[in-house]
Amino acid sequence: MSRPRPLVPRGDPADSVRVVGEFGVIARVLARSGTATAAEVGPGDDAAVLRTPDRRVVVTVDVLVEGRHFRRDWSSAEDVGHKAAAANLADVAAMGATTTALVVGLACPPDTLTSWLEGVAAGLAAECAPLGAAVVGGDTVAAAPDSAGVVLSVTALGDLDGRAPVLRSGARPGDVVALAGRLGWSAAGFAVLRRGFSSPLAVVSAHRRPTPPYAAGPAAADAGATAMCDVSDGLVADARHIATDSGVVIDLDRAALERACLEPVGPLQQVASALGTDPMAWVLSGGEDHALLATFPASASLPDGWTVVGTVRAGNGKPGVRVSGEDAETALHGVGARTAGHVHFG
Template identity: 75%
Template sequence: MGEFPLIARVVARSGTASLADVGPGDDAAVLRTPDGRVVACTDVLVEGRHFRRDWSSAEDVGHKAAAANLADVAAMGAVPTALLVGLACPADTSAAWLEGVAVGMAAECAPFGAAVVGGDTSASAPDSSAVVLSVTALGDLGGRAPVLRSGARAGDVVAVAGRLGWSACGLAVLRRGFSAPAAAVGAHRRPLPPYAAGPAAADAGATAMCDTSDGLLADAGHLAADSGVVLDLDRAVLRETYVVGPLPQVAAALGGDPLGWVLTGGEDHALVATFPPHVALPEGWTRIGVVHEPTEDGPGVRVDGVPAAQVAAELGEETGHVHFG
């Protein structure tokens, strides 16, 4: 049908952003910024690496693409306001499939009054059959100071909001050619980030925070490195609190330890944060460890005092996902 009829059909299913004075259709969107500052982040999703069309519906892909970015906005303590989407796809891609992606994105954005307000489309290279989505999310801090990765201090409490290990569990199921249990597979197809927990943590005085897109150990490691501290996590609390739902059942069937998924599995988009010890944790946050001064080995993550890499290796896992690693 060509580029512009396709854009019209996709835009018709993309929803409306409450802060947009000008939405799709002009050379650029215009958004109101009540706080005067804009939180911005971008994620790229590549077919075959981040999603597979034989594993996920178009709406699943839309939900997942939006969630990956909206969670980063929440991790700064902000509320999402809009998405911009760049799309590259083969010329024979079904327009109905792309409409489904738009529907999924719109549904993920709707609770915040956010929506896709613009973007671009392009045909893929002639020798490429992969769909690529580049999604930029914008957010509003509502007067809060942004919560950075660099603010954790010795004595702080480490806490998590959201699920851990569910997406990795679902991926393990799909890789073996199964589609059940549905709870695990569904978690991989459509993550459930705890969006409201980010602004709540900022309001409660969180000193540092980030999204766990690459796994708890990996992303807590970024926070530890940027803050120059050691995050020491409690293995017993993590096992008792997060080895739940489908994780024990699937791990037993596959002969593994579900704690590996909890510590190293990505794409649940939980939030990990540090709080001063005197602060009452907001609803939905669970204490999982403490912050220490760095040792002679420098900053990093430990589990009951054992370095993260060693713990991951004992569980048969890498510490987390690293592109080009």
């Protein structure tokens, strides 16, 4: 005797999560998720099993909320997947490690299209694939009826490959401060999108899909980096984490930052000129590019992709950030930046 077909709620699209069901959604998403080289047991059981040759596991988690971290009218599903992965892969890289796997928690309204979730899965997989990583598990749940949209919680697992982790607390007076990756591009893209435009495509794409320098993290650890973090909230804000945890002053060199981030002249300056903005405001306070910031002994040979942008000075009980010797808040005010970076719950 055949089972009766489930009733489809009136108005629900046939591709919605409510109609397809939890296990149907999981099957479709996993088909797009790729394979993690470190996985001994992948998705499908109560938990995944990963090989850990280093005998230590780097763990980090990031939560993306629709309307705050992404908008579906600005970004494709694949863009959201790329961005969700990048935020976590950059954190692992900032410890001097390489990502091996992701697990993803998803809360979404029941009318969410499974084709959109498949796109997110494809974006996650594409961002992870060059590192040999992939989604190896997770959980799905219906969002509350009054929910504003989709929430993605992504946990990344990484391997140090025998290295000591690079912490925020290791910077010492006399070290140099160096940067890998770009700054200000995502903030410029956000400024463009917020005004209803979609070009220049270079900065818009940078906001939709950050391009962190993943390999630069392990390379910095191998070169003797004393402290490191990824720039997710803004250069001054994240440099302050290193300064506070290390008890030092991070003195950023404005001229060096201009050379590293604004030369040659490109789309960042083009957008700034059109909007009447100083591009250094985005360089100093713009987040979500996920560049890496690190300190190295002055005698160290910096790996390819790293550029010196400052020095570490003694904190004398007052750790903080300066820009060419000037108080960071004064420097930020001078370029028109309202804050040092993103303020959670602000």
